[in-house]
Amino acid sequence: MRKMPGYILPMLLAVLCPILLFAQVMVTGSVNDTKNSPVPGASVKLRNTLLGTVTDATGRFALNIPAATGELEISSIGYKTQVVNLATANLSALSIQLSEDIGRLDEVVVTGLATNVKRRNLANAIATVSSKDLAGTAPAQTLDAALNGKIPGAYINSNSGAPGGGISVRLRGVTSIFGNTQPLYVVDGVFIDNSSVPGGLNVVTAAGAAGNTSNQDNPSSRIADLRPEDIESIEILKGASAAAIYGSKAAAGVVIIATKRGKQGKTRFNFSQDLGFVKARKLLGAREFTEERVANSPQGWDLDEYKAAVAAGRIYDYEKEIYGETGLTRNSAFSMTGGSDRTSFYFAAAQKNEEGIIQRTGYRNNSIRLNLDHRITDNIKIGFSSNYINSSADRGLTQNDNAGVTFGVALSSTPGFTDLHPDANGNYPRNPYGASNPIETRDLMTNNEKVNRFVTGINLDAILLKTDKTTTRLIARGGVDYYNLKTNALFPSSLQFQQVAKGTSIQGFANNLNTNYILSLVNNYNLSDNLAFTTSMGLTQEKRDFDNLLNVATQVISGQSNVDQAGSLSASQFRNKNKDDGLFLQEEVTLYDAITVNAGMRIDKSTNNGDPDKYYAYPKASLSWNITRLGMPENTFVDNLKLRVAYGEAGNFPAFGSKFSSLLVSNIEGLPGSLVSTQRGNSLIEPERQTELEGGFDFTILNNRLSLEFSMYRKVVKDFLLQRSISTSSGFSTEWVNAGDLRNKGIEIGLNALVLSQSTIRWNSTVNFWKNRSKVTRLDIPPTVLGAFGNSLGTFKIEEGASATQIVGIDQGGVKKLGDQEPDFQMNFWNELVFFKNLSLRFLLHWKEGGDNINLTELLTDLGGTSPDYDADDNKNGKPDAEDRIDALGSTATIFVQDASYLRLREIALYYNFKVPGNLIKGLRIGVSANNFWTSTKYKSYDPEVSNFGSGFSTGVEVMPFPASKRASLHLSIDF
Structure with a gap:
């Protein structure tokens, strides 16, 4: 068999390309819902091909196809899919009306690495x-x-x-x-x-x-x-x-x-x-302190410091200040x-x-x-x-801490009457009740x-x-x-x-x-x-x-x-x-x-x-x-x-x-x-x-x-x-x-x-x-x-x-x-x-x-004496609820x-x-x-x-x- 001369193929393409382009058919139309409102973004696709487009904001579309045959599939999320036979349709003025798909039956979902299926035929509950x-x-x-x-x-x-x-x-x-x-x-x-x-x-x-x-x-x-x-x-x-x-x-x-x-x-x-x-x-809120509560605290709080803070009006809500x-x-x-x-x-x-x-x-x-x-x-x-x-x-x-350095763990043992704020020179005081000063830690x-x-x-x-x-x-x-x-x-x-x-x-x-x-x-x-x-x-x-x-x-x-x-x-x-x-x-x-x-x-x-x-x-x-x-x-x-x-x-x-x-x-x-x-x-x-x-x-x-x-x-x-x-x-x-x-x-x-x-x-x-x-x-x-x-x-x-x-x-x-x-x-x-x-x-x-x-978290605030409900007595036993919870530590984990x-x-x-x-x-x-x-x-x-x-x-x-x-x-x- 003789080989085709090298110049023949380019010549054939030069002749055929205009013919192929001329053979293209333009399909135009609009997609609306049942209330005649446009449906933007609807998919318009020629079935069994890669040819397709989407509607614009007014619901209109235009699509070039090889010939006036085949079926046009119109779909959009939330609507039932419509199929139009092009052989009997008016290709220059298609009017498609999509009805709602409340059950999402026509929604296409994945069934494999390269395949999908409509939800109405799906065998799995895919969200x-x-x-x-x-x-x-x-x-x-x-x-x-x-x-x-x-x-x-x-x-x-x-x-x-x-x-x-x-x-x-x-x-x-x-x-x-x-x-x-x-x-x-x-x-x-x-x-x-x-x-x-x-x-x-x-x-x-x-x-x-x-x-x-x-x-x-x-x-x-x-x-x-x-x-x-x-x-x-x-x-x-x-x-x-x-x-x-x-x-x-x-x-x-x-x-x-x-x-x-x-x-x-x-x-x-x-x-x-x-x-x-x-x-x-x-x-969570702050515990309310009194002289009696401070004086009897198992945490060893300084009563004189508390009195001085009350006199100066310096009782702080550090939780609110941090968070x-x-x-x-x-x-x-x-x-x-x-x-x-x-x-x-x-x-x-x-x-x-x-x-x-x-x-x-x-x-x-x-x-x-x-x-x-x-x-x-x-x-x-x-x-x-x-x-x-x-x-x-x-x-x-934040989160768990065995060294007392995170914001929450430090706050859990810090009463609001101690002052943790920096002085005029920017020097932060040491926290006498915790391993760290959470205000200082936050700032530096x-x-x-x-x-x-x-x-x-x-x-x-x-x-x-x-x-x-x-x-x-x-x-x-x-x-x-x-x-x-x-x-x-x-x-x-x-x-x-x-x-x-x-x-x-x-x-x-x-x-x-x-x-x-x-x-x-x-x-x-x-x-x-x-x-x-x-x-x-x-x-x-x-x-x-x-x-x-x-x-x-x-x-x-x-x-x-x-x-x-x-x-x-x-x-x-x-x-x-x-x-x-x-x-x-x-x-x-x-x-x-x-x-x-x-x-x-x-x-x-x-x-x-x-x-x-x-x-x-x-x-x-x-x-x-x-x-x-x-x-x-x-x-x-x-x-x-x-x-x-x-x-x-x-x-x-x-x-x-x-x-x-x-x-x-x-x-x-x-x-x-x-x-x-x-x-x-x-x-x-x-x-x-x-x-x-x-x-x-x-x-x-x-x-x-x-x-x-x-x-x-x-x-x-x-x-x-x-x-x-x-x-x-x-x-x-x-x-x-x-x-x-x-x-x-x-x-x-x-x-x-x-x-x-x-x-x-x-x-x-x-x-x-x-x-x-x-x-x-x-x-x-x-x-x-x-x-x-x-x-x-x-x-x-x-x-x-x-x-x-x-x-x-x-x-x-x-x-x-x-x-x-x-x-x-x-x-x-x-x-x-x-x-x-x-x-x-x-x-x-x-x-x-x-x-x-x-x-x-509640355990740590109980042990630190800062729980907002520390002094409540829900069981009427004459003892603060927090101390009841602390006493239960080691005998039950239900709390x-x-x-x-x-x-x-x-x-x-x-x-x-x-x-x-x-x-x-x-x-x-x-x-x-x-x-x-x-x-x-x-x-x-x-x-x-x-x-x-x-x-x-x-x-x-x-x-x-x-x-x-x-x-x-x-x-x-x-x-x-």
Whole structure:
């Protein structure tokens, strides 16, 4: 066969290109709702292609297609999807009317790494959070805080009120005890690191881990770096039945985040400005002193000092002075979006600056985002996401402390009649009743956390083969998440508690690089209108390279901060590299658009496992049957009824350090050397495995105005990790083992209703209820006490046959169960009322019933003589209540295990949309909002949401936290 001359192909292209361009057909039209109001941002897509656009602010669109054939699919969140046959339509003036989808049946949700399905055929209870849910009502300081109270099946707890975040998220109960307990976060296909990097404050606080892997120096969570305002939607895969395809990282669930993308049409701009304030939600109050109380105090207070203070009118409320600041908040954002039929973009730049409720604390976040989408050809589309974040958090000095140096611990023993304020020369007096002067510590110390973060992702979607019945696509996703974190903690030598250390400088440096990719082939085969197959397969890889260096210098020269300007310097370094490889295969079969069968398998190996070359398989399977679309007569009371069941398995890597016997540095006869740790490595360690069976039903009635979702699940965690003691004759004392199994069972109920729909008022309401119960079903080692401060104060205990979150302690001469950290149930109540289409009122109530905390804040104020109710006598025995509690110390821990139930108004906001004459300003929106402004609780401390041990297993332990805040803001948003 003769070769085609080289000049022929360019000539053919030159001739054909104008013909192909001429053959393009322009489709134009508008999309409105049932009240003829435009629907902006609606997706308009030519089915089985990559061709699509979105409607502009007036609901209009224009789309070039190859020919006047095929079907046009129009969809938007909250509306039912419409399909238009182009062969019979007026292509120059399409008028599409979308009706509301109260039950969100046409909402598209994730079913795999590269596939999705409409909710009406979904077999799992997958929670979704929209941009309006996150930031459209009362924006929270950080993303993790914005999720609180909005996810059925989740226990979300604020570890402390310190600026910059610090939230623990637990989906459907306990996933692990010493392993990862936080869900996997995926942002535009990029696996995001959510580590909490300690800053080394334990050097000055002397707070140990107390049997818990979580650190007590109050680090923040790195997911807090992301701005909620940049996010379009979030999907939460709460258990293995939905998340199995993510394999060894999915045991704690998966949070899939999609950021905002560009929209075709004229470039549009938005500027928003929020101004507000933040205050402590609650202060405990100060004890009232008398001469008798001071003279008889077991703390040895100076009566003459008290008399002099009263005479001079110098009785201080130090709690209010430390925690009672009103912090100002400011959040400025600018965004622009636009594009052609081939290229679209979204750009946003924002700055957030918030002062804390303690002087010299606060949070700042600067963010730049650029998202680009380009259709190279009709069959190839590429997307690019990039985000740079620079944040700085001044977090103060709070939480547990064995040296008496944190604000709360120092305040607990400091009466209000002693003067801690500086003199005219700036010299602070020594605190005669505590190890530190908290006013001096606040004014002179530094605890800052700075982050520079780059998140970049890429998404390639290419149609490789297309026929009348089949379409094969290549979908490639992945990216890079890199951040460097610097912690800077300075304690000058002039501080009262630095008399021995003579000045301390703690400088921490952490670098983290996450890379990942997903390569998949997806084939859609429509055998007929009633039978369709979706096959997906591919491979994945994730890498992590983490390096944390902590330098601690003491005897620091006055006025210096560099660690080399010190008499003593020590360093510690933690490095962790791992690589995870996976393969997956999934098949989805849809019959009559009513029955959906899904089966898949994920196969993983990891360098974290005892055998890095061993593959572990994680299967999944599900079935959903939409009875109303197949099997139920039409025109019945029920608009939609679906039955569903799903099963899946997922993994959790072994804890770091469990695989190898580590080496410890030692001085051997004056020479540096290494000694083998007393913890023996276990080369046979296996990953924890989770299996989950979920079932339920969904239905809508009253012309889709009322919908109900009911789910039950049984989640089993097999081979969870614990440490066991071993014979000292082995040369070791402990080792990690796969010690047992535990089970979680729970229910989730969601009710959505369109209560009113009239021309003057519209009322949407959502109620969710969820509960979980755990039980340790197998334990191969003796019962293990961990996660708090021992039986005398209340602690967690892992034992066979008991709840995994039980709290035990001494009482009546023995150790018994005193409570449980798991709530009895939780509920949320979300409402949106719209008046005359322009005025909207939104609010979210969150009810947590039951669930106990270990409250040791009250113990410290009792021992220090400063409890506000110290002198009360509720039991009428003639003795102060605080002394009754102190006398019970050592004989019972019941006084420390306290009910942490609450009813909280998490968010409330009132907004008004103005119509501005002229063409420059397209929209003007003004509103006011409040977060956590009202809480009803009997819990006897600052806030029932607290966790001294951070985001690990042992949440709900309180030791002098940074008090929780309430906030209010004024909002202005301009579109032009």
